[in-house]
Amino acid sequence: MMDDYENILVHVLRARDPQGALASAIKALDDQHPLRAALAAINTDGLRMSALLVARLRFERLLRGSKEYRADWQLDPNSAAARFSAYHEASPLLAFSPKEEAKLFHAWEFVTA
């Protein structure tokens, strides 16, 4: 059960629409699944705020880790934010340090360019 919970959590928190992703995840569980009631009890505002904070912490790691991205952010924040959002949605949260986040971000940009 804990493995299911962790997988749902990371999927929902990185989704563009966390509330919709949670509803879909609950629907995909069978009726007797022990997580159903627990997930249904989650409040929407709290879920959205958690998703925002996870993204914000990742964004701050990237800003600290990449001079290049920092410069882009100062030059054109809207475009830099859109690039980060696409990266955040598409890429698992594998970095633990700013340097690693920067490396993964630039590798992702290279591959998706």
Add this chain to the structure above:
Amino acid sequence: MIPVGFVLPPDEATLDILGAFLEEEPDIFEVAPETLWQQVEGRLHTNDYHALFLSMGRRSGQRFLAHGVGYSVGGGGSAAEVYRRAQWRAAMARDQALFQFLWYTDHLGITAPAGQNTALPLPLPMTAEAAECVRLRLDEMSTVVPVVGIENPASHFVCGNPLDEPAFIRSVLQNPSRRLLLDLANVFAMASNLGFDAEEYLAALPLDQVIEIHMAGGTDSDPRWLPGGRSLRLDGHDGPIPPEVWRLLDVALPRCSHLRAIVLERMEGTIADSDVGLLREEMRRLRSCVVKQAA
């Protein structure tokens, strides 16, 4: 007398601003172990703060407490997670030999779900399986630092009734040697956000197992962040301790019979020169609360 401590900030500018404050005010230092490390290809190596903080402890003679975020005490047993936690404990063991941490706590929750780093502790389902998982992680941590515990969370959502959480915490801490780090700012934030009575939550916690209390301030989120325009209390450690949290300290302190430290938390990067006076006042007020309690 119960010592009053401060969290060492891993940030040069903040350390410069704090300067004499760090030499004069704290009776004890707290560090987040992960702020002592940098990860290079999965391995945890020491960073520059490791030597700096160690030298600060040696110079002042102050003892250290370890309080982390990243062990992911609610995390599961996948091969990748088992490996990651083994790396973590190896780094902790190396540092325990140097820092001689008095105890080691982490946040109740998951910070590495499915091996991914959210950096934000996320709530657990309040089930017997989840409680057993945390108990196993605490057993792992205690192989490195004998005295271990968890901090009550500041979750923005919970999987159930938030007032069931104290009972869940009790089941996690069923081994009486395990400890609770009581974060009163977290209790206040959760009560504000989830709409329950903070004192009712507090009364249901195993306060006789509290080893340490955290005090901190925070701010409310920007109303533009949520579609309904609602603000939530954030556990940002970025402002003065609010009156509600001081009030909770008055309530909790007489009931924490095994308390061994109170620590003031303030996030690096949120301290200006003009804040140092306030931090001194907060440290001294905490010390006077301890003295009053001891009398």
